[in-house]
Amino acid sequence: MQRRHFLALTAATTLTTFSATPSLALNESSAKRLVNGLVGEINRVIASGKSANAMYSDFERILGRYGDMATIAQSTLGADGRNAPAATKRAYKKALQGYIARKYGKRFREFIGGEIEVRGVKRVKRYYEVNAVAKLRGQSPFALDFMVSDRSGKELFFDMKIEGVSLLLTERREIGALLDRKRGDIAALTADLKKMG
Incomplete structure (x- = not known):
């Protein structure tokens, strides 16, 4: 429980920092342009007819280009990652990127025959929320939203919501539970993530 408490505290600090850090170049147009590029690439992969593994590889590349990994x-490691060696954190970030690409790529594969359309953008404190809608064949459209910031020095998305469910919050809880089971061993968690998703 103590580790999860620290994870929640660190996560809250991370999101507060997004709110407190002034944005230099980011504006509605640039945030929307970023997500239009992201969505365009996702739509091309969805329509490509590639195998599942090839799609996941493409989604991992897209995540690396547009996501603030x-x-x-x-945020997902929280306090456990703060003092970890740089090489350990780099390996974890790479494994996490592949894990997220596979996990959410499976959701995106459900969009085959449909598309994602960017609808609007709104400022939320010091970042922008870009609202999109996923249109699937034979199903009702649903919301797909991206949180965009330039805090890293580049305009990137740091969270995605599918039907209002936050990727960042979901993964923070799930990674926290996995890390607890590994007794805070990030290298062991990294090895597991490479096989998951």
């Missing part, structure tokens, strides 16, 4: 990785 350093922030996502640190």
